[in-house]
Amino acid sequence: MVNPGTEKIVAEDLNIYYGPLHVLKNVTLSVRNHEILGIIGPANSGKTSFLKALNRLNDLNPNCRMSGSIRIDGKDINREMDAEDIRKRVAMVFALPLPLPMSIFDNIAYGPRRHGIKNRKELERIAEKSLRSAFLWDEVKDRLTGSAMKLSGGQQQRLCIARTLAVDPEVILYDEPCSGLDPISTAKVEEAMFELKARYTQILVTNNVKQAARVGERVAFFLMGELVEADDAKKIFTAPNDKRTEDYITGRFG
Amino acid sequence: MRKFRESLIEKFILLNGLASILFVILIFFFLAKDGVALFKTVRLSDFLFGIFWDPLAEPPQFGIVPLFLGSLMVTFGATAISVPLGIACAIFIGEIAPRWMREFLKAGVELLAAIPSIVIGFIGMTMMAPFVKKMFSLPTGLTALSGAIALAFMAIPTIVSIMEDAISAVPRSYREGSFALGATHWQTIYRVIIPAASSGIVASVMLGIGRVIGETMAVMMITGNAAVIPRTILEPVRTMTATIAAEMGETVRGSDHYFALFAVGMVLFLITFAINLIADAALHRERK
Numbered sequence: 001m002v003n004p005g006t007e008k009i010v011a012e013d014l015n016i017y018y019g020p021l022h023v024l025k026n027v028t029l030s031v032r033n034h035e036i037l038g039i040i041g042p043a044n045s046g047k048t049s050f051l052k053a054l055n056r057l058n059d060l061n062p063n064c065r066m067s068g069s070i071r072i073d074g075k076d077i078n079r080e081m082d083a084e085d086i087r088k089r090v091a092m093v094f095a096l097p098l099p100l101p102m103s104i105f106d107n108i109a110y111g112p113r114r115h116g117i118k119n120r121k122e123l124e125r126i127a128e129k130s131l132r133s134a135f136l137w138d139e140v141k142d143r144l145t146g147s148a149m150k151l152s153g154g155q156q157q158r159l160c161i162a163r164t165l166a167v168d169p170e171v172i173l174y175d176e177p178c179s180g181l182d183p184i185s186t187a188k189v190e191e192a193m194f195e196l197k198a199r200y201t202q203i204l205v206t207n208n209v210k211q212a213a214r215v216g217e218r219v220a221f222f223l224m225g226e227l228v229e230a231d232d233a234k235k236i237f238t239a240p241n242d243k244r245t246e247d248y249i250t251g252r253f254g
Numbered sequence: 255m256r257k258f259r260e261s262l263i264e265k266f267i268l269l270n271g272l273a274s275i276l277f278v279i280l281i282f283f284f285l286a287k288d289g290v291a292l293f294k295t296v297r298l299s300d301f302l303f304g305i306f307w308d309p310l311a312e313p314p315q316f317g318i319v320p321l322f323l324g325s326l327m328v329t330f331g332a333t334a335i336s337v338p339l340g341i342a343c344a345i346f347i348g349e350i351a352p353r354w355m356r357e358f359l360k361a362g363v364e365l366l367a368a369i370p371s372i373v374i375g376f377i378g379m380t381m382m383a384p385f386v387k388k389m390f391s392l393p394t395g396l397t398a399l400s401g402a403i404a405l406a407f408m409a410i411p412t413i414v415s416i417m418e419d420a421i422s423a424v425p426r427s428y429r430e431g432s433f434a435l436g437a438t439h440w441q442t443i444y445r446v447i448i449p450a451a452s453s454g455i456v457a458s459v460m461l462g463i464g465r466v467i468g469e470t471m472a473v474m475m476i477t478g479n480a481a482v483i484p485r486t487i488l489e490p491v492r493t494m495t496a497t498i499a500a501e502m503g504e505t506v507r508g509s510d511h512y513f514a515l516f517a518v519g520m521v522l523f524l525i526t527f528a529i530n531l532i533a534d535a536a537l538h539r540e541r542k
Binding site: 055057060062084085087088091092094096098099100101102110111114115160163164167 | 429
């Protein structure tokens with residue numbers, strides 16, 4: 001059905017501006033089916049802007065303009081698709097775990113309900129499946145009706161992943177998902193990402209170079225709004241083409 | 255020395271804090287002192303359940319029911335008009351309007367709050383009342399409905415500004431989270447933002463009602479001031495506040511009539527006190 005390795009998302013000549021700021025400059029980058037693409041780079045390098053362009057969350061910012069094109073399975077997301085459709089297919093997990101102020105179950109059911117699933121049995125099935133995939137089921141199965149705000153940070157972040165899985169996306173974007181988590185929770189989130197590899201294309205923006213090395217199959221390095229290079233993780237971390245990449249991963253700046 | 259100064263300042267601040275509570279208690283005792291005096295000659299049940307208010311009759315009648323119903327009808331009408339309008343306005347300002355329009359609208363709403371109630375009464379009398387009269391072909395346009403419409407305009411700024419604060423205080427992350435799951439703008443407003451802001455919304459409505467029920471000048475001018483039990487909203491009514499304002503000047507100090515007006519004031523005080531308590535409880539529920 002899907003061929004791993006073929007191109008899922010293609011961004012071409014992507015430029016993004018916030019008011020007068022040119023935050024992303026002529027980025028051309030493709031993401032393959034069922035890979036984990038790590039995106040690294042220092043603060044303000046355009047990583048998050050790139051990520052938010054992929055599911056049109058930049059639309060929410062009235063100061064944001066963009067040029068260039070992004071295609072998913074060959075379809076232009078800005079010209080040929082609705083924002084709601086693209087966000088259902090390309091879902092996002094944020095830096096800070098952000099459960100909605102409702103119960104654990106309702107958090108998971110929020111997305112499916114918005115897309116028209118009302119049947120309680122069906123929602124329960126989706127909730128269990130998503131929570132299992134995010135390695136959270138065993139910890140919360142007895143308190144699904146409890147408030148999601150009472151979970152620990154790591155549990156909240158895995159709930160956010162489960163919530164994202166519940167809308168049955170094709171691509172999952174992670175925006176520094178472990179920046180607020182302790183090492184054990186981080187390991188659990190990474191474990192979940194490996195597990196999900198079979199079914200989803202995943203893009204991980206991270207400040208943590210080591211995490212990109214652990215999880216990413218391919219890695220892209222952004223600097224000051226430019227894509228410096230993108231290659232297999234092994235190549236990037238052992239013999240990068242660009243001096244700046246080497247400087248960054250060896251910790252000489254950033 | 256330093257410690258002494260510290261404690262002096264602390265005591266001073268404490269005193270200021272207690273003062274406001276003290277004022278409320280004093281006002282209530284002052285009201286109660288004269289209000290309760292009525293019940294030496296008039297039975298409490300005759301006051302609370304009496305259906306005639308006629309202080310000049312022989313014997314005088316001090317039944318609060320027509321006044322209470324008058325206030326209730328005007329307040330209820332004003333609430334029914336102002337709450338939906340206020341909610342829609344606050345959502346538009348907080349969520350939908352572009353930034354330049356937001357500032358413009360907020361300034362407009364605040365200006366509406368600054369209009370003196372006598373001016374609203376004036377406009378109600380000269381424009382709203384004739385309109386209501388014509389619209390429903392009534393003998394007079396000075397009705398509970400006209401009063402309700404005028405008061406709605408006074409409640410809307412209170413409702414909108416507090417509610418808009420509550421809506422803006424909903425973390426941006428909730429919006430992004432909802433959008434990122436593919437929800438539409440309306441779904442996000444309806445399912446996430448309004449529930450998250452619900453305590454502020456309840457508080458704003460309560461405070462709006464509090465403003466309406468205590469309003470005097472405009473209702474005195476517009477509602478027709480007939481102290482009879484209204485059957486529909488298209489009849490003249492007289493509110494508790496208007497009664498006190500209109501009759502206080504004609505009473506003899508120490509007479510039953512004088513005490514009766516204080517008793518009415520006491521009822522009014524208790525009602526607004528209860529409304530404020532509810533608003534407060536709603537605000538605190540969220541903070542936990």
